[in-house]
Amino acid sequence: MSDPVKDTPGHPPKWAERLLTWSCPKESIEEVQGDLLELYHHWIETEGEKEARKKYVLNAIKLQKPLAKLASIKLPNISGTGNNHSHTKTDLFILKNYFLVAFRNLRRNKSYVIINALGVGIALTCCLAAYLVLAFNLEFDDFHADKKVERIFKIHTLLREKDGTILLDNNAPMALPPFALPQIAGIERFTRYLRDRGYMHYRDKAFTERISFADSTFFDMFDFPLLTGNHKAFKDKHSILISEKLAKKYFGDEEPIGKTLVLNFPNDMEVQFIVGGVLKKVPRNNTFNFDAIVRIENFLDVHQLAIDNWSDPLDPSTFFELTSAESAPSISKQLNKYIPIRNEARNDELAIGYQLEHFKTPFTIKDIHSGNTSLRAANGILLLFASMAAMILLIACFNLTNTTIAMTAKRLKEIGIRKTIGAFRKQIVTQFLLETIITITLSLGVGLVMAQWIVPAFSSLYNIPFTLADVNSFHLVGTLVALVFFASLLAGIYPALFNSKFKPVVLLKGGVKIKGTNVFTRTLVMLQFALSVIVLIGGVFFTRNAEFQESMSFGYDTKKIITVNVQSEKEFEAMENEIVSNSKILSVSGSENNIGHNSYESTIQIGTREYKTLIAGIGKNYFETMGLKLSEGRFLNVANESDRKDGVIVNRAFVNKTGMKDPIDKVILMRQTKRHIVGVIENHVEDMFISESPQSFVFYIADPADYKIMEIKTETKDLIETRNYLEATWKKMFPTRPFESQFQEDIVLSDARMITGSFKSIFLFLTVLGGLLSVSGIFSLASLNIARRTKEIGVRKTFGASITNVITLLNKEFAMILALAAMVGSIGGYLLLEAMLGAFNIIHIKVGIFPAVLCSLFIFSIGIITTSVTILKAARTNPVDTLRSD
Amino acid sequence: MMRRYYLGELEELILLTIAVIGMDAYGVTISQELERQTGREIDFSTVHTTLKRLEEKGYLNSKMGGATKERGGRRKRFFKITAIGYRALRESQETRSKLWSQIPLQYQVKNI
Numbered sequence: 001m002s003d004p005v006k007d008t009p010g011h012p013p014k015w016a017e018r019l020l021t022w023s024c025p026k027e028s029i030e031e032v033q034g035d036l037l038e039l040y041h042h043w044i045e046t047e048g049e050k051e052a053r054k055k056y057v058l059n060a061i062k063l064q065k066p067l068a069k070l071a072s073i074k075l076p077n078i079s080g081t082g083n084n085h086s087h088t089k090t091d092l093f094i095l096k097n098y099f100l101v102a103f104r105n106l107r108r109n110k111s112y113v114i115i116n117a118l119g120v121g122i123a124l125t126c127c128l129a130a131y132l133v134l135a136f137n138l139e140f141d142d143f144h145a146d147k148k149v150e151r152i153f154k155i156h157t158l159l160r161e162k163d164g165t166i167l168l169d170n171n172a173p174m175a176l177p178p179f180a181l182p183q184i185a186g187i188e189r190f191t192r193y194l195r196d197r198g199y200m201h202y203r204d205k206a207f208t209e210r211i212s213f214a215d216s217t218f219f220d221m222f223d224f225p226l227l228t229g230n231h232k233a234f235k236d237k238h239s240i241l242i243s244e245k246l247a248k249k250y251f252g253d254e255e256p257i258g259k260t261l262v263l264n265f266p267n268d269m270e271v272q273f274i275v276g277g278v279l280k281k282v283p284r285n286n287t288f289n290f291d292a293i294v295r296i297e298n299f300l301d302v303h304q305l306a307i308d309n310w311s312d313p314l315d316p317s318t319f320f321e322l323t324s325a326e327s328a329p330s331i332s333k334q335l336n337k338y339i340p341i342r343n344e345a346r347n348d349e350l351a352i353g354y355q356l357e358h359f360k361t362p363f364t365i366k367d368i369h370s371g372n373t374s375l376r377a378a379n380g381i382l383l384l385f386a387s388m389a390a391m392i393l394l395i396a397c398f399n400l401t402n403t404t405i406a407m408t409a410k411r412l413k414e415i416g417i418r419k420t421i422g423a424f425r426k427q428i429v430t431q432f433l434l435e436t437i438i439t440i441t442l443s444l445g446v447g448l449v450m451a452q453w454i455v456p457a458f459s460s461l462y463n464i465p466f467t468l469a470d471v472n473s474f475h476l477v478g479t480l481v482a483l484v485f486f487a488s489l490l491a492g493i494y495p496a497l498f499n500s501k502f503k504p505v506v507l508l509k510g511g512v513k514i515k516g517t518n519v520f521t522r523t524l525v526m527l528q529f530a531l532s533v534i535v536l537i538g539g540v541f542f543t544r545n546a547e548f549q550e551s552m553s554f555g556y557d558t559k560k561i562i563t564v565n566v567q568s569e570k571e572f573e574a575m576e577n578e579i580v581s582n583s584k585i586l587s588v589s590g591s592e593n594n595i596g597h598n599s600y601e602s603t604i605q606i607g608t609r610e611y612k613t614l615i616a617g618i619g620k621n622y623f624e625t626m627g628l629k630l631s632e633g634r635f636l637n638v639a640n641e642s643d644r645k646d647g648v649i650v651n652r653a654f655v656n657k658t659g660m661k662d663p664i665d666k667v668i669l670m671r672q673t674k675r676h677i678v679g680v681i682e683n684h685v686e687d688m689f690i691s692e693s694p695q696s697f698v699f700y701i702a703d704p705a706d707y708k709i710m711e712i713k714t715e716t717k718d719l720i721e722t723r724n725y726l727e728a729t730w731k732k733m734f735p736t737r738p739f740e741s742q743f744q745e746d747i748v749l750s751d752a753r754m755i756t757g758s759f760k761s762i763f764l765f766l767t768v769l770g771g772l773l774s775v776s777g778i779f780s781l782a783s784l785n786i787a788r789r790t791k792e793i794g795v796r797k798t799f800g801a802s803i804t805n806v807i808t809l810l811n812k813e814f815a816m817i818l819a820l821a822a823m824v825g826s827i828g829g830y831l832l833l834e835a836m837l838g839a840f841n842i843i844h845i846k847v848g849i850f851p852a853v854l855c856s857l858f859i860f861s862i863g864i865i866t867t868s869v870t871i872l873k874a875a876r877t878n879p880v881d882t883l884r885s886d
Numbered sequence: 887m888m889r890r891y892y893l894g895e896l897e898e899l900i901l902l903t904i905a906v907i908g909m910d911a912y913g914v915t916i917s918q919e920l921e922r923q924t925g926r927e928i929d930f931s932t933v934h935t936t937l938k939r940l941e942e943k944g945y946l947n948s949k950m951g952g953a954t955k956e957r958g959g960r961r962k963r964f965f966k967i968t969a970i971g972y973r974a975l976r977e978s979q980e981t982r983s984k985l986w987s988q989i990p991l992q993y994q995v996k997n998i
């Protein structure tokens with residue numbers, strides 16, 4: 001298996017080949033692989049590829065057993081005395097018996113098995129979530145074979161900012177690679193890679209897409225498997241390769257190859273491209289991550305860049321293939337001769353050096369300042385996730401251990417008898433470990449089901465477009481098996497060793513005392529309950545906050561406005577004329593910048609003082625359409641020449657910030673022009689995240705040529721209908737341009753909804769996790785306590801104690817633990833939420849004492865109910881049964 | 887009494903096939919020839935395991951050939967029947983002939 005075999009036609013399935021190398025003895029691997037390959041080609045000819053693959057796989061699997069070394073070891077046994085034979089039979093019998101006893105025992109303790117399987121299961125879900133984040137980094141670019149990219153290096157530019165900080169960019173000037181290729185020995189070829197956006201359309205389908213640009217060598221240097229078409233197509237400047245997703249989106253079931261896609265770039269450039277290939281889906285954790293790729297020469301054309309341009313700030317990320325990997329450091333040094341040329345052309349940031357790094361050398365988003373490629377996630381998050389998951393798993397395992405010990409109390413006699421009739425200690429240990437392994441395997445099932453729901457919530461919170469379907473399944477299965485093994489050992493080894501150590505005589509006489517609770521176990525259970533309270537408070541809070549967000553007022557008509565992106569005055573006017581007759585449309589306005597969407601910060605001057613404020617360029621009807629309320633003065637009038645030239649409207653927050661009194665007709669200096677304040681409007685909420693106090697705003701009249709957004713107002717109930725009408729109208733008028741529209745409410749709420757939603761599901765998930773862990777924890781504590789006090793309960797009952805008496809007595813200890821947990825939890829929850837909300841800086845409702853108290857009461861009751869039910873079982877038993885046993 | 891050689895049916899068939907092929911006997915040719923001659927489809931994995939077993943029993947010996955282009959540069963393992971292998975085949979044949987010769991004449995003619 002020295003050469004990596006690709007999974008292409010004419011080649012047998014890769015995994016089956018791997019299977020062969022896995023178990024074949026070294027001396028026969030070569031001939032077996034060779035023979036099978038030859039047969040495979042023969043089968044393709046005689047029976048077709050499908051049948052050939054089937055046969056190959058079948059043979060590879062069948063070869064597993066006979067090739068394994070075991071088989072050759074067993075050979076002599078057949079001619080032996082037969083002793084060995086019967087020995088394996090006994091082993092099988094014993095194994096079967098282990099399983100039988102294990103299943104019987106687990107079935108007898110259903111509630112215990114279910115609680116623990118759920119607890120450990122959810123802990124395993126957390127591990128899966130953490131694994132996903134780890135895998136994103138560890139399997140980054142894995143589908144590029146190491147051998148293929150062995151000699152490929154990426155170029156990094158070292159920059160020095162004006163304040164002295166050093167930054168790393170993973171790009172280089174557009175002109176550098178073509179200059180370096182002939183001038184520096186040792187560079188075999190290069191590819192530049194850039195990402196941009198563009199409008200793409202095919203017939204009536206038009207959307208904005210991410211477009212990547214690369215040199216013709218791109219597909220020679222990097223492997224990207226194709227579904228259809230040919231990589232050679234990329235040698236043509238007017239060819240485009242697209243992802244499977246895009247092919248579906250634009251062509252549906254039609255054959256995409258040879259179709260023409262039209263791309264619109266800025267400067268009204270329109271270029272036609274022929275689809276030359278459809279790319280197979282690759283995991284999102286890769287450097288390039290593109291949906292559509294065309295030749296970089298098109299980018300030069302669109303931006304009218306000369307081939308020797310050193311000055312354009314849109315630098316591509318650049319990759320060199322060297323003749324030998326060892327020469328990288330010396331070539332790095334030689335590249336530095338271009339630094340002066342580059343710095344002469346650009347004066348924004350000072351480059352101080354170029355470095356070549358191997359293509360697969362890991363860099364995270366923290367390391368790189370800017371570039372055109374995707375990067376690994378920051379290591380801090382990984383560490384946090386991994387340690388949290390490990391801690392949760394540890395707690396779950398600890399609970400399982402505790403419960404197992406508690407359950408053993410009933411099985412001491414069983415162990416005693418087993419030992420008397422000759423069981424070795426090893427066999428008892430195996431029995432108990434097996435039971436733990438079965439429970440944890442069940443948990444794994446629970447974990448995998450839960451993961452379908454919770455893992456996407458995690459990844460959306462950290463903006464990682466990566467799912468469990470994307471990770472390498474070999475690694476995943478390996479990790480899961482290791483996890484089950486490790487968790488079983490962790491949870492099961494102590495009870496197994498503990499239970500098997502006693503002498504049978506002691507066991508049968510009943511001389512073994514199971515210890516009750518101790519400070520450590522009580523503290524642990526207390527902390528688990530406190531944690532449950534904390535996360536429940538969080539879950540309840542974010543649920544309530546989600547409702548609040550939906551109903552909160554932004555100070556203008558967020559719920560009535562639809563925005564449509566436009567590119568020019570022409571488009572705006574044509575659209576406006578077309579739709580203004582619709583009676584559902586209350587008002588239409590245009591603007592360069594819309595509040596909540598793309599208003600931007602600028603500096604204005606009043607007298608000698610400078611103030612930072614948000615500004616927006618607006619058109620006619622703007623304030624009326626948005627529903628911003630006038631407080632003083634008048635609105636801007638677009639028809640009025642002087643308003644257009646030097647009028648502005650400010651908001652109340654601006655007045656307060658600058659401390660001006662009687663603001664009407666006051667003069668401010670904006671973009672070196674004097675402007676008069678004609679009116680003051682009430683404050684609105686610009687952004688849910690920035691601050692709770694309103695932000696200052698200045699509005700001016702924009703040139704209609706700069707209109708980017710059209711605002712359309714309608715009644716809330718007509719929103720959807722109006723949007724559909726707008727889309728239909730747009731498609732009719734501009735069939736080749738994408739209709740890009742949003743509801744104002746979605747614009748201002750989308751991020752808040754996403755964050756609140758993710759937190760809500762994570763907290764509620766953690767509540768279920770915390771709840772289950774705590775319940776299993778306190779359940780095992782209660783069981784341990786009862787096991788220790790069975791006799792005492794019997795005696796008390798004989799002397800006339802009622803069931804209620806017994807429950808109250810035994811519950812006292814747990815009530816104290818739970819009360820403490822409720823207190824710690826509610827205070828902790830309150831503080832944690834305050835800290836989190838502070839960190840996210842989001843407008844929110846008060847956390848509130850009352851919900852916190854309710855949450856802790858709720859968790860308290862769950863705890864008490866668990867212990868009471870456990871105790872009830874013991875309290876109900878007839879004292880005769882417990883006392884007679886001596 | 888001389889040592890007995892036990893040959894399973896498949897073992898015998900494979901030994902005979904190797905003898906038929908002669909110099910060019912390796913995994914692929916053996917399984918293809920076997921299929922052609924018997925009309926039965928026998929898995930390569932079965933053939934391979936049987937070859938290994940026969941070699942362990944000493945009925946076969948093998949050596950690696952030179953590198954070949956069409957197999958991705960992988961070499962072939964050629965098999966040859968050993969003296970013991972021949973003896974085992976011969977003995978099996980003799981046993982059968984002996985038994986055949988003892989079948990009453992009328993059955994030989996009628997039923998076969």
